[in-house]
Amino acid sequence: MDPCALTRTKRVRRALHGVLLLDKPLGLSSNDALQKVKRLLNAEKAGHTGTLDPLATGLLPLCFGAATKFSQLNLEADKAYVATLRLGQTTTTGDREGEIVSERAIAFTPEHLQGALQQLRGEIDQVPPMHSALKHEGKALYELARQGKTVEREPRRVTIHALELLSQTDETLQISVRCSKGTYIRTLAEDLGELLGCGAHLSALRRTHSGPLTLDRAITLAELELLDDAARLRHLLPPDLLLADCPLIRLGADDAGKLLAGIRRRTTLAPAARVRTFGPEPQAFLGSARIAGGELIPERLLSPIELQTLLAGPASLT
Known part of the structure; x- marks a missing residue:
């Protein structure tokens, strides 16, 4: 018998009940971020309230214990983002991770831009991207896309409550978006690029709001790792936070x-x-x-x- 096995003890997880607002880092999946925080808090039961792509950063509410009973409320809530669009290029995935499939000249007026933004406000129909987690005959669309396959997707009605220009350079636009659940921001970026006549893809995305929850109360993973256990627990907010409205x-x-x-x-x-x-x-x-x-x-x-x-x-x- 391994002598070390006699001294090994199983780590006992503890029952925590609350919500931690994480500022998710770039390049990490929502589930990977959740598992890292779960280990740091030594928590027994945890879940998140809707995924953020690895490309995206920002607000990711994490639920522990009793708070997981109310996670669906936040999943269905409106969201808000700051998105950066690369103009003049479209890609296979609609974001910067895909291969460039077309390049066009960028030539539109401020009036044209404002008109395009207006067309995308309110209730609109979106065709879900092939590179998404939606299922088709039991398989995620992104799995089919990686095989070079494309299938018919039904348009989905979403609501763009607010859509505003934040900044602009020769090749980029930065916009703020407040939208209903199920909105694909990279599809919104592609649609805006088409309305402008130059094409576009999503180059960066940051979530700032999720229902009544805001990014200004969030902590980064790096900050959480530097804290001791007692300080980490102080970032665990009450479970009723998900019902704050x-x-x-x-x-x-x-x-x-x-x-x-x-x-x-x-x-x-x-x-x-x-x-x-x-x-x-x-x-x-x-x-x-x-x-x-x-x-x-x-x-x-x-x-x-x-x-x-x-x-x-x-x-x-x-």
Whole structure:
């Protein structure tokens, strides 16, 4: 027997409950970033709220423990980006990682540019790129694209809530975009290039907002690696952060206990599609509910153990 095996101990993961806002670095997949942070926090259960391509940087909300119950809310939320477009060139992938397939002269007026931006605002149809994770007959489109295959894709309706020019050089445009879920920014870049008559591809992308969450509260992976365990835990934000744009309701001890048991409660509060509920203690986040027909109706709730861990605070985990 290996003598070292006698001294080896299995690393015990701990049950963390909260959200960490990561400023994802360039070149790392969202899952790789998640696994690195999960190891740094020695966390038991973790997930993210929608992928960022390795080419993209910026806001990647990571959910731990009870917070994973609410990750779908952020996945479906509007997003905002700062995108840099390389004008005059189109590529096989729609971004800088692909091979150049065409080059055209860049010649458009400021008026032409503003008109093109206006055409892409509001509800538009996008054809998903072949280099995407969408499935066709069980295979990801990017797998087919790598085999040199192209398949028919149905256009998808998305909403561009805001689209503005930030800066411009002879060969690049930098734009800000606020859009609905499912929007492909590289497709938007290609469509803008076609409207300008010169073609374009996405050369850089940075996510700045995801639902109510913003990049200014995020920490980089490099910064997180330099911290000790206690300091890392201080960057773990409460699970209800994912419901930050929902009304907050605080219940007394009796009503809180019945809600956690799945029992509807009568209420005089106005109807709401979703609310975040708290017990009497400041940190006693109970979960999400909705108000309809004069009742507070429980939806996704924390377990008693999850609630106990939250009330104990980060100090109990170090």
